[in-house]
Amino acid sequence: MTQQKYGSDFPVGFTFRTPAITVTETHIVNWAGLTMDFYPLHMNQEYAEKTVFKERIAHGPLIFGMAVGLVAMSGMAGDAAMAWLGTDDMKMLAPVKMGDTIHVFVEVISADKTSKADRSVHAWRYKVTNQREEVVLVFDFKLMMHEKAV
Amino acid sequence: MTQQKYGSDFPVGFTFRTPAITVTETHIVNWAGLTMDFYPLHMNQEYAEKTVFKERIAHGPLIFGMAVGLVAMSGMAGDAAMAWLGTDDMKMLAPVKMGDTIHVFVEVISADKTSKADRSVHAWRYKVTNQREEVVLVFDFKLMMHEKAV
Amino acid sequence: MTQQKYGSDFPVGFTFRTPAITVTETHIVNWAGLTMDFYPLHMNQEYAEKTVFKERIAHGPLIFGMAVGLVAMSGMAGDAAMAWLGTDDMKMLAPVKMGDTIHVFVEVISADKTSKADRSVHAWRYKVTNQREEVVLVFDFKLMMHEKAV
Amino acid sequence: MTQQKYGSDFPVGFTFRTPAITVTETHIVNWAGLTMDFYPLHMNQEYAEKTVFKERIAHGPLIFGMAVGLVAMSGMAGDAAMAWLGTDDMKMLAPVKMGDTIHVFVEVISADKTSKADRSVHAWRYKVTNQREEVVLVFDFKLMMHEKAV
Amino acid sequence: MTQQKYGSDFPVGFTFRTPAITVTETHIVNWAGLTMDFYPLHMNQEYAEKTVFKERIAHGPLIFGMAVGLVAMSGMAGDAAMAWLGTDDMKMLAPVKMGDTIHVFVEVISADKTSKADRSVHAWRYKVTNQREEVVLVFDFKLMMHEKAV
Amino acid sequence: MTQQKYGSDFPVGFTFRTPAITVTETHIVNWAGLTMDFYPLHMNQEYAEKTVFKERIAHGPLIFGMAVGLVAMSGMAGDAAMAWLGTDDMKMLAPVKMGDTIHVFVEVISADKTSKADRSVHAWRYKVTNQREEVVLVFDFKLMMHEKAV
Numbered sequence: 055m056t057q058q059k060y061g062s063d064f065p066v067g068f069t070f071r072t073p074a075i076t077v078t079e080t081h082i083v084n085w086a087g088l089t090m091d092f093y094p095l096h097m098n099q100e101y102a103e104k105t106v107f108k109e110r111i112a113h114g115p116l117i118f119g120m121a122v123g124l125v126a127m128s129g130m131a132g133d134a135a136m137a138w139l140g141t142d143d144m145k146m147l148a149p150v151k152m153g154d155t156i157h158v159f160v161e162v163i164s165a166d167k168t169s170k171a172d173r174s175v176h177a178w179r180y181k182v183t184n185q186r187e188e189v190v191l192v193f194d195f196k197l198m199m200h201e202k203a204v
Numbered sequence: 205m206t207q208q209k210y211g212s213d214f215p216v217g218f219t220f221r222t223p224a225i226t227v228t229e230t231h232i233v234n235w236a237g238l239t240m241d242f243y244p245l246h247m248n249q250e251y252a253e254k255t256v257f258k259e260r261i262a263h264g265p266l267i268f269g270m271a272v273g274l275v276a277m278s279g280m281a282g283d284a285a286m287a288w289l290g291t292d293d294m295k296m297l298a299p300v301k302m303g304d305t306i307h308v309f310v311e312v313i314s315a316d317k318t319s320k321a322d323r324s325v326h327a328w329r330y331k332v333t334n335q336r337e338e339v340v341l342v343f344d345f346k347l348m349m350h351e352k353a354v
Numbered sequence: 355m356t357q358q359k360y361g362s363d364f365p366v367g368f369t370f371r372t373p374a375i376t377v378t379e380t381h382i383v384n385w386a387g388l389t390m391d392f393y394p395l396h397m398n399q400e401y402a403e404k405t406v407f408k409e410r411i412a413h414g415p416l417i418f419g420m421a422v423g424l425v426a427m428s429g430m431a432g433d434a435a436m437a438w439l440g441t442d443d444m445k446m447l448a449p450v451k452m453g454d455t456i457h458v459f460v461e462v463i464s465a466d467k468t469s470k471a472d473r474s475v476h477a478w479r480y481k482v483t484n485q486r487e488e489v490v491l492v493f494d495f496k497l498m499m500h501e502k503a504v
Numbered sequence: 505m506t507q508q509k510y511g512s513d514f515p516v517g518f519t520f521r522t523p524a525i526t527v528t529e530t531h532i533v534n535w536a537g538l539t540m541d542f543y544p545l546h547m548n549q550e551y552a553e554k555t556v557f558k559e560r561i562a563h564g565p566l567i568f569g570m571a572v573g574l575v576a577m578s579g580m581a582g583d584a585a586m587a588w589l590g591t592d593d594m595k596m597l598a599p600v601k602m603g604d605t606i607h608v609f610v611e612v613i614s615a616d617k618t619s620k621a622d623r624s625v626h627a628w629r630y631k632v633t634n635q636r637e638e639v640v641l642v643f644d645f646k647l648m649m650h651e652k653a654v
Numbered sequence: 655m656t657q658q659k660y661g662s663d664f665p666v667g668f669t670f671r672t673p674a675i676t677v678t679e680t681h682i683v684n685w686a687g688l689t690m691d692f693y694p695l696h697m698n699q700e701y702a703e704k705t706v707f708k709e710r711i712a713h714g715p716l717i718f719g720m721a722v723g724l725v726a727m728s729g730m731a732g733d734a735a736m737a738w739l740g741t742d743d744m745k746m747l748a749p750v751k752m753g754d755t756i757h758v759f760v761e762v763i764s765a766d767k768t769s770k771a772d773r774s775v776h777a778w779r780y781k782v783t784n785q786r787e788e789v790v791l792v793f794d795f796k797l798m799m800h801e802k803a804v
Numbered sequence: 805m806t807q808q809k810y811g812s813d814f815p816v817g818f819t820f821r822t823p824a825i826t827v828t829e830t831h832i833v834n835w836a837g838l839t840m841d842f843y844p845l846h847m848n849q850e851y852a853e854k855t856v857f858k859e860r861i862a863h864g865p866l867i868f869g870m871a872v873g874l875v876a877m878s879g880m881a882g883d884a885a886m887a888w889l890g891t892d893d894m895k896m897l898a899p900v901k902m903g904d905t906i907h908v909f910v911e912v913i914s915a916d917k918t919s920k921a922d923r924s925v926h927a928w929r930y931k932v933t934n935q936r937e938e939v940v941l942v943f944d945f946k947l948m949m950h951e952k953a954v
Contacts, residue, residue, distance in 0.1 A: 075240070075692060076699040076710070080683040083380040084238050087537025088231065089266075090273030092375060092427060094283070099376040100455045100485050105286075110376070114288040115269050116239075122265050123240030127692060129879040133244070136255075138264040138296050140343075145290040155700045185700050193290075225542060226549040226560070230533040233830040237687025242825060242877060249826040250905045250935050260826070277542060279429040305550045335550050381538065383680040387837025388534050389566075390525070390573030392675060392727060394583070399676040400755045400785050405586075410676070414588040415569050416539075422565050423540030433544070436555075438564040438596050440643075445590040493590075525842060526849040526860070530833040577842060579729040605850045635850050675840070684838050688831065689866075690873030694883070705886075714888040715869050716839075722865050723840030733844070736855075738864040738896050740943075745890040793890075 059132035061174040061199030064162045072124040074157035074185075077112050077150055085116040112150040117191050121158045121182045125195075130160075136173060136198040144193035148184075155185040163194065172203040209282035211324040211349025214312045222274040224307035224335075227262050227300055235266040262300040267341050271308045271332045275345075280310075286323060286348040294343035298334075305335040313344065322353040359432035361474040361499025364462050372424040374457035374485075377412050377450055385416040412450040417491050421458045421482045425495075430460075436473060436498040444493035448484075455485040463494065472503040509582035511624040511649030514612045522574040524607035524635075527562050527600055535566040562600040567641050571608045571632045575645075580610075586623060586648045594643035598634075605635040613644065622653040659732035661774040661799030664762045672724040674757035674785075677712050677750055685716040712750040717791050721758045721782045725795075730760075736773060736798040744793035748784075755785040763794065772803040809882035811924040811949030814912050822874040824907035824935075827862050827900055835866040862900040867941050871908045871932045875945075880910075886923060886948045894943035898934075905935040913944065922953040 086092050091113055094101035102110040118141075125131065150156065164177040176199050182191040236242050241263055244251035252260040268291075275281065300306065314327040326349050332341040386392050391413055394401035402410040418441075425431065450456065464477040476499050482491040536542050541563055544551035552560040568591075575581065600606065614627040626649050632641040686692050691713055694701035702710040718741075725731065750756065764777040776799050782791040836842050841863055844851035852860040868891075875881065900906065914927040926949050932941040 073692070073694065074698050074700065076697060078679055078683055079378055080380045080680045081238065083378055083384075084234070084537075084683075084687075085269070086273075087534075087540075088234050088238060089269040090225070090537075090542055091269075091276040092373070092540055093276050093285070094373065095287075097376060098374050098455055099453065100374065113272075114290075115265075115272050119235070119239040119241075119265050119269055122263075123236075126241040126243050127877060127879075129877075135243075137245075140264075140293070140295040141291065142293065143290070144292070144294070146288050153699065155698055223542070223544065224548050224550065226547060228529055228533055229828055230530045230830045233828055233834075234533075234537075234687075237684075237690075240687075240692055242690055242823070244823065247826060248824050248905055249903065250824065277427060277429075279427075303549065305548055375540070379678055380680045383678055383684075384534070384538050384837075385569070386573075387834075387840075388531065388538060389569035390837075390842055391569075391576040392673070392840055393576050393585075394673065397676060398674050398755055399753065400674065413572075414590075415565075415572050419535070419539040419541075419565050419569055422563075423536075426541040426543050435543070437545075440564075440593070440595040441591065442593065443590070444592070444594070446588050523842070523844065524848050524850065526847060528829055528833055530830045534833075534837075577727060577729075579727075603849065605848055681838065684834070685869070686873075688834050688838060689869040690825070691869075691876040693876050693885075713872075714890075715865075715872050719835070719839040719841075719865050719869055722863075723836075726841040726843050735843075740864075740893070740895040741891065742893065743890070744892070744894070746888050 057133060057200055059134035060202050061134055061165060061176055062201060063134060064165070064176065066162050066165050068162040070128065070130050070160050072128040072158040072160070074155050075120065075124065076155045077152060079152050081116060082110065082112055082152065085113055107149055109151065114146045114191065117150050117156065117182055118144065118193065120156065121180050121191065124158045125160060125180065134199050136200050139175065139196040139198055141196065142177070142194040144191070146191050148188055148190045150184065150190050156182050156190065158182050172201050174199045174201050207283060207350055209284035211284055211315060211326055211351050213284060214315070214326065216312050216315050218312040220278065220280050220310050222278040222308040222310070224305050225270065225274065226305045227302060229302050231266060232260065232262055232302065235263055257299055259301065264296045264341065267300050267306065267332055268294065268343065270306065271330050271341065274308045275310060275330065284349050286350050289325065289346040289348055291346065292327070292344040294341070296341050298338055298340045300334065300340055306332050306340065308332050322351050324349045324351050357433060357500055359434035361434055361465060361476055361501050363434060364465070364476065366462050366465050368462040370428065370430050370460050372428040372458040372460070374455050375420065375424065376455045377452060379452050381416060382410065382412055382452065385413055407449055409451065414446045414491065417450050417456065417482055418444065418493065420456065421480050421491065424458045425460060425480065434499050436500050439475065439496040439498055441496065442477070442494040444491070446491050448488055448490045450484065450490055456482050456490065458482050472501050474499045474501050507583060507650055509584035511584055511615060511626055511651050513584060514615070514626065516612050516615050518612040520578065520580050520610050522578040522608040522610070524605050525570065525574065526605045527602060529602050531566060532560065532562055532602065535563055557599055559601065564596045564641065567600050567606065567632055568594065568643065570606065571630050571641065574608045575610060575630065584649050586650050589625065589646040589648055591646065592627070592644040594641070596641050598638055598640045600634065600640055606632050606640065608632050622651050624649045624651050657733060657800055659734035660802050661734055661765060661776055662801060663734060664765070664776065666762050666765050668762040670728065670730050670760050672728040672758040672760070674755050675720065675724065676755045677752060679752050681716060682710065682712055682752065685713055707749055709751065714746045714791065717750050717756065717782055718744065718793065720756065721780050721791065724758045725760060725780065734799050736800050739775065739796040739798055741796065742777070742794040744791070746791050748788055748790045750784065750790050756782050756790065758782050772801050774799045774801050807883060807950055809884035810952050811884055811915060811926055812951060813884060814915070814926065816912050816915050818912040820878065820880050820910050822878040822908040822910070824905050825870065825874065826905045827902060829902050831866060832860065832862055832902065835863055857899055859901065864896045864941065867900050867906065867932055868894065868943065870906065871930050871941065874908045875910060875930065884949050886950050889925065889946040889948055891946065892927070892944040894941070896941050898938055898940045900934065900940050906932055906940065908932050922951050924949045924951050
């Protein structure tokens with residue numbers, strides 16, 4: 055396996071849009087089971103109907119997880135990422151309901167050298183957007199990237 | 205259903221520790237399928253053996269999802285949370301490997317009034333810790349909380 | 355880890371109510387796959403429509419499994435249970451349909467000493483109840499409990 | 505669809521043995537997520553190592569669920585069952601560990617008429633047995649059966 | 655374990671019909687996650703509505719997988735199969751939608767000796783049929799069968 | 805949404821290689837549950853040890869499903885496929901064991917016009933290959949492709 059892509063392939067200002075996926079009841083039930091989050095707003099119809107949301111909504115962290123996966127599935131970054139460093143300024147802006155279809159709009163917002171020539175630190179802004187073009191979740195995803203050592 | 209707990213039950217400085225769970229290959233495979241993240245570091249043994257990690261490791265966002273779930277499962281917050289607002293300063297500090305057992309140490313770090321008497325905004329710091337007491341992931345989880353309207 | 359709770363914390367007559375969860379098509383399909391029970395009353399819409407139930411209903415043992423889980427998730431018993439001994443007098447009283455929301459009402463009905471000072475045998479009656487307050491399943495759950503050795 | 509089998513096809517004393525299945529870590533993790541039972545004896549390796557079991561063991565109710573499914577999968581009862589009535593005298597006799605392979609030995613122990621000619625009530629004793637021929641779980645499964653109306 | 659069934663128990667012309675199952679949204683979402691096939695015709699409601707199908711449909715290979723499973727679950731072949739050799743002439747003839755109920759009609763179409771007396775090669779034609787008796791998928795399933803060595 | 809790719813982008817002789825994935829026990833257990841195929845060679849350790857394979861192996865159709873998914877995940881075909889027509893000459897050549905890592909080598913072997921100018925019929929040969937570069941499964945995947953209507 056030869057390294058195919060590098061951080062330098064994604065300069066600041068580079069943008070792309072991922073494929074989209076419809077969020078279903080199955081995603082929500084499987085998420086609860088996998089992550090142990092059975093909060094009643096997501097899993098109890100009687101409770102959810104009495105909240106401001108009027109129905110069960112998707113867990114916010116599920117939307118984060120799916121956004122990361124949509125970018126992975128887009129294949130855009132190839133094998134350029136070495137490790138996930140973390141996330142800044144994640145803001146849940148609107149609920150995602152069963153049947154909503156989301157995609158991610160990504161923009162590279164910073165690309166910094168490190169003390170090692172073969173790696174850099176990138177921040178990519180992810181805007182998760184629904185089928186009505188409303189941004190539902192936004193965050194900056196920070197990655198250690200491979201760089202071509204000169 | 206009567207509201208049982210409020211943001212005011214969790215003053216700044218309040219701390220608690222959640223139950224723990226062992227992260228398994230099943231978690232990783234199910235996570236990949238649910239969130240569409242089949243990045244080879246997590247899902248390709250041949251690839252992972254050649255990285256600095258030497259083996260498949262858990263997806264970082266899986267650890268975030270499980271941390272949120274461990275707090276939900278602890279029952280500590282009861283029904284005090286109205287909605288998830290987002291997350292600040294998430295930092296992945298160390299890899300989580302299959303067989304590692306994680307728990308979360310939580311501390312309330314801010315609790316702010318809003319323009320509405322019946323809700324406040326809290327930030328809770330989550331430190332996800334493994335069986336060797338190493339912090340692997342840290343983030344500030346921001347919540348809109350119910351408050352007792354006077 | 356220090357033992358936190360004991361059988362003696364749950365005297366005969368002690369009662370509590372668990373959180374609730376909505377039973378979905380996803381629970382039924384995942385249950386069938388996990389336990390190998392594809393009986394057509396649960397998995398074949400054409401067949402189910404011709405039965406007295408008129409539609410696919412949840413597997414009874416799924417409701418038992420979820421009842422046990424709702425009690426675990428309530429956190430009420432903490433770490434007081436040492437092992438599950440079995441169950442007496444389980445009676446399925448009414449079908450659970452997709453969209454029904456169930457919770458469990460628990461009452462300690464017996465607490466017996468054993469020949470060992472550090473353990474006792476408890477029977478807890480579980481009444482699984484739907485959103486119309488109908489009891490759908492009832493059983494006595496028998497546990498070996500930790501006791502404080504004097 | 506014509507009714508193919510009846511309760512009268514299974515007289516008292518009738519026995520059969522189901523196929524077998526190996527219980528895996530995946531079954532345990534998926535069970536926890538589906539039924540919400542994350543009790544540390546099953547899901548926390550550090551905790552389990554300090555118990556009398558020395559390792560994570562399968563949830564007892566998972567073995568019950570799988571026993572019911574093994575009988576369904578055997579196809580032996582065909583469409584003779586109308587509804588599940590409940591279970592008597594369930595006793596967990598030995599732990600099931602990851603890698604153990606279980607099957608069920610079934611014996612019809614009672615078959616009673618009801619006030620309606622087209623249905624009867626059966627009790628079938630299920631003995632869940634591991635690869636060392638140790639009985640790990642036993643219970644009497646009660647069924648409303650279709651009968652040929654004369 | 656004694657060998658119970660042999661290829662010779664299934665002569666050319668032998669036919670049987672399997673039980674049926676309803677295909678649900680849960681099957682489709684779980685299939686996508688397990689096999690990594692998130693093609694938008696199956697997973698993106700907005701996209702699917704603009705195709706000739708007007709809605710998300712089941713993945714064709716999911717119907718193949720379920721057909722193989724329905725035959726396994728029927729128990730008809732017992733332990734006669736030694737290994738799966740492959741499949742000929744698989745044709746997807748009509749889409750399967752959520753809520754459709756499928757079963758398989760099987761016919762043994764060839765049974766050939768091999769150079770070894772204890773095994774033969776069979777081809778079984780599977781016709782997957784929906785609740786309107788429309789054949790949706792057809793294929794010839796090739797198996798190495800156990801034979802009674804003389 | 806504008807159509808982005810067409811059958812004509814994939815002339816006869818076009819080849820590509822997909823990403824790879826490690827097949828795990830979790831894949832096998834989840835596959836059995838989703839497709840109802842609990843054949844003991846895959847799910848019963850005691851049985852499998854006595855076969856020529858000496859251990860539980862992956863279901864062949866699971867490898868087919870994952871091959872289709874690896875091609876989908878590669879993103880290579882984009883939205884050029886309109887519908888799956890079927891599969892020819894599928895041959896299982898070697899078993900896939902837990903821990904094996906598979907990828908697919910794809911070659912376009914035929915591309916035929918149809919009576920409609922906006923669609924063509926393609927056959928793509930998939931060779932599923934393990935980490936020792938052994939081909940384990942081969943088949944010709946037939947697709948109706950979008951074509952640019954002139």
